[in-house]
Amino acid sequence: MNQPMEYREVWMWWGRLWLVVWWLVMTVLIASYTGNLVAVLTVPVYPSKLETVQDLAAAEIRVSMLDYGSTVPTYLRTTPNPTLAALGSKLDLVPITNYASLYDEAVLMVHPGFRHALIVFGDYIDFLRQKYKVTRTTYVMKEKIYWSYLSWFLPRHTPYTPLISDALTRLVEVGVIEKLYRKHMGIIFNADTQVRGNGVLNLGHLQGAFILLVLGLVSGGLCLLGGETTTTFRGNQHYHINSSIPDHLSKLNNIGWW
Structure with a gap:
């Protein structure tokens, strides 16, 4: 400049x-x-996200899970995998005191001041984040500790069970279930998008x-x-005023005033 x-x-x-x-x-x-x-x-630096199970095991935060009789705590404490065993050694089970508000205490422990990570089955964790309005302050780790499977429970001796099972399997294979799932969960996924961490200057x-x-x-x-x-x-x-001056002067000169 x-x-x-x-x-x-x-x-x-x-x-x-x-x-x-x-x-x-x-x-x-x-x-x-x-x-x-x-x-x-000048923007404050956000802490780096935990993306993998190994990152979670190495981080200085504890892991919490609701104590509803799952076999996951036993598996984490007895597994030969050192990463999962590290998670099991710092796992805290949250007792169920009120069935009307199961996850109140567990979600409160995820607050940054308490330094906990919450283990929840499947996509129920997205529902919890929406329910407790913590989508802006929490995130879901990309790597899963264990995978849960979608299943349909049918009464015993239900007729045409093989046909129903085959039809549902085909729906899963061609992607219909995935499309319905994305459509159903689209509002949650779109509302959860947020830029965190250091930004990059662009146009x-x-x-x-x-x-x-x-x-x-x-x-x-x-x-x-x-x-x-x-x-x-x-x-x-x-220009018009200046061009008219000589005419006036000539008239005055003729009269005898000039």
């Missing part, structure tokens, strides 16, 4: 217009980039600045057009 350019040296109207646009663009770019750079450097961060630039150029162009129109009108009026 500190360019050795004297705007009075540019006499062409298109040259001045180009200089105005150039200076405005440079001002917006420098101000927006500097502002975004300062914002990125999206300059969108507001360029919108202001366009508005400034439009208003500046209107002001320039109005100024040129006013200057032209005043110049023409001044």
Whole structure:
């Protein structure tokens, strides 16, 4: 921006217009980039996410699970896998005290001040995050500790059980169940999207600045057009007044007053 350019040296109207646009663009770019750079450097650093089971086992946080008689705690404590055994050694079972609010205490332990990770079966954890309104402050680890399977329970000796099982298996294989699942859970998945951690500067961060630039150029162009129109009108009026002076002087000279 500190360019050795004297705007009075540019006499062409298109040259001045180009200089105005150039200076405005440079001002917006420098101000927006500097502002975004300062914002990125001053934003507090978020802790890194735990993505794998090994990360969870190595982290200095405990693991909690509701004590409803599952075999998972026993499996974690007796497994020969060192990673899963590390999870079992720091697993806390939350007792069930009120069936009307099963996960109140367990979700409270996930608060950043308590430093706990909650183990929940399947997609029920998404329902819990929506119910307790913690989608902005919690996240789901990508790697699963164990996989749960979707199943249909039928009464014993149900007729046509093999046909029903075969039809359901085909629906799963062709992706119909997956599509229905995504459609049903789409609201939860879309509401859970959030950018966390350090951001990266890109053109999206300059969108507001360029919108202001366009508005400034439009208003500046209107002001320039109005100024040129006013200057032209005043110049023409001044020319007519000056051109009429010799006629008056000649008349006065003929009368004898000059």
